[in-house]
Amino acid sequence: MAVGKRKIECPLYAEGTAVSEEDIKTRKVTHYEDHPDIRYSWTAGQAISRFLNGLKEGKILGVKCDGCKRIMVPPRMFCELCYKPIDGWVELKDTGTILTYSISYIDPDARPLPKPIVVALIQIDGASQNMAIMHLIGEIEPEKVYVGMRVKAVWKPENEREGSVTDIKYWKPLEG
Amino acid sequence: MIEKITDPEKLRHWGGKIELYWVYTSGKAGDLFFKKLKADGKFLAAKCKKCCWIYFPPRIYCPKDFSETEYLEVSGEGRVRAFTVARLDPYEKELKKPEIYALIDIDGTNGSIIHLLGEVNAEEVSIGMRVKPVLKPKEQMLGDLTDILYFKPI
C-alpha cells in the first residue's frame, strides 16, 4: 500500500541547493566555464534568397497559391495549407498596417537597450489577411504607435543595400 | 512550374556564430570532490550503501539501485586501461606536441577518469601501467579538472 494516503503533503521534500551569481564569481561554488567556438553557415533556400534579392532592389516579394487563393509573405516554395508548390511570385507594396507592436527595452541577451525601440507585426499591402512580417518602427514617439496604424518602409540608399531585411531601416507612419 | 534560382551566387547564405557560453556547476558530489582536491590535494570517491559499488568521481546516488552513497578517500593513483595519442586539437588544428590521453582505473574504486599522461613518451605507455596524479601548485588551483595537470608513471 502506498505511503500516507490523504495525510501526506506533496511534494515530499524541496531539495536543491540554490547558489547565487556571487557564489559563482567568487568561486565559492566550483564550476567550469566553456566558450566553444561553434560556427554555422545557414542557407536561405530558394524562396528566401529571392525575397532577399528583391529587398536589394527595393521590392517586397510575396508568393501566391491558386489553391487557397492566398498571397503570402514571407514567401515560401510550397503552400503549407494546400501542401503543393506555389503558383507564382507577386510584387507587394512597401506599405502596410500594424497588427500589433511592442516597445522593447532589452536586447537579445536581456541587457537594457540605450533607448527603447518599437517592433511590430506589419500586414503588408497586397498580401492576404494576417500576412505580416516583423520589423521595426521609426520616426515616431513610441507612445504614439497604435494597432491599425498605416506605415511605409524607409529604405536604405540603394548602394548600401545588401539583400537583408535590414535594407529596410524601419517603417514610418504613412500620414503626417 | 516555378522558375528556380540556378545561379549559386544568387542563392543566399548567412555565416554566424553561436554566441553563447556556459558555466557548469560541478554539482553536489562534484563540488565536494573539487573542494577536497583544492584544499587537501586528496581524492574522494563514493560507495553505494546497498551494492557497495565505488564510484569515482563520486556521486550522491547509485544509478543502478538509486541508493545513497557515502564518501571515502582514495589515493588517486591507478592503472592505464586504455590510451590514445592526440595529434589534433578539438578544432582539428595540428598540436605542437602530441598529447597522450588515458582512461585510468582508480585504485580502490570501480571508477575511472580520462586525463593526460605526462613525463612519459607515447612509446613507453602500456596498458596496465601504474600512474599517479600530478597537481597544480595549490595557489593556482581553481576547483576544476585542470587542477590535475596530468598523471605520471609511478
Place this chain on the structure above:
Amino acid sequence: MEVEVIKGLKFQKKQDVAIVGAGMTSFKRRLNETGRELNYYAVRQALEEAGLTIDDVEIVVLGSAPDAFDGVHMKEEYLSDGAGGFDRPYMRYFVGGGTAVFAPIAGYFHVASGLADVCLVVCEEKMSSCHPHPQSAFKYIWDFFLDRPLKPNLIWIFALEMRRYMHVNNVKHEDIALVSVKNKANALDHPCSHVAEKITVEDVLNSEPMALPVRRLDVSPPSDGAAALVMVAAHKARHLTDEPVWVTGVGWSLDTTWWTNRDLYYPRYAAESAKMAYKMAHITDPRKQIDVVEPYDPFDYKELHHLEGLGFAKKGEAPILTKEGVTQRDGDLPVCPSGGLLGVGNPISAAMGVKACEIYWQLSYRAGKRQVAKEVSTGLCQAWGDLMQISTVMIMSNKR
C-alpha cells in the same frame, strides 16, 4: 473492443493508465546540483510516493528542452543515469515548453499500448548554465534571415501576442496582472517555489519594462529544476494504492511556424489539442466537467489566452473569471493552484512539476496547503511551446 475513431485517430488502448507517484525539486534561478542529481532527487521522491523501487521501473521517458540551456549536446544521454535510464528502454521527448505535458503523454502511450506496466517520466532543465543569459539561447530559434538581423529578444513574440490579445478583446493590462498576483500568492504555499510573493496589480504595472506591454512581473523567471511521475497499468495501480489518478484523455496540436501569418489573439493550437483530449475523455462542457486546471502560464496573459483556447471561457472573457475570483483556489474553477510558472518558476520542461504533477496531487488530495477548496474529480493540465505554436493537454480523473 470497440474502437473510437476521431479525425482518423484510433483511441484504442490495451490497458488503463494510472499515476501513482510524483516528485519535484526546488525551482531556483541557479541550483548547484547537476542535471543528473536533480533528476535523482525528483525520481526518488516519485518512487517513494508510489511505494516502488527503481527495479520496478520498466521503461523511462525523459523530457528536456533545447540542449542550448544545459550546454550539453544530446543531453538525454548525459542525464540518463539520474533518470533511471540505465539498462532499460529509454527515450527523450521534446516539444519545447510543451514537453512539460508531452513527456507524460509519451509515458501514457508506453503503458496504454501494453508495452510496459510501469513507466517513469522524468523532466529536467538547467537553464542557469547558459550565458550571458538563459534568454540568449533563444536567439537561435529565430529565423536567421527574417528575424535575427533585427536583433530580437524572445520576449518580443509574447509582447506582440499579448498586445494583439488585449487589442482584439479590449482587455486591460490591470485585468491581466491579476493572474500574476494570484499565481505568485498561490506559490507561497509551494515548498519548491522560486518567486512566491504577495504583490499587487500596481506592482505589476510599475515593474521594470521589458518589451511593453510585457513588464518584469508579467513574466515567469527562468529556473533550474526537475520533476518526475510514475505511470502504471491498472492492475499494478490496484496493488499500490486505493487512490490512483487515471489518465482519461491526451491531445496535442501544432499551428504553423509562419508565426507572423497567424492572428495571435486566439490560440487555435490550444483549442485543437483540447478537442482531441476532450473527445477521448468524453468531455463536452469543460467548464462544468473539469474541476481544476493547470494551464501553461509563463506569462500572465498566457493563462487567460489558454483558458479561452481550452474552452473554459469565451474569447476575451477569461479576464472576467479571474476578476470575479472564480479561478482562485477557493473558487469554482481553481486555475494554477500550484502557483504555476509565474509563482513557482519556469524550468521549461520540468514545469511538469507544477502542471501534470500538481493535477495528480490535487486529484489525490495530496496537495496539502495548496489543495483547492472544492471537491475534485477531474483536472486538466496543459503546456505550450516550440515557437509558441504547440499545445499539449492531459486530462486526469480520480474516478475510472
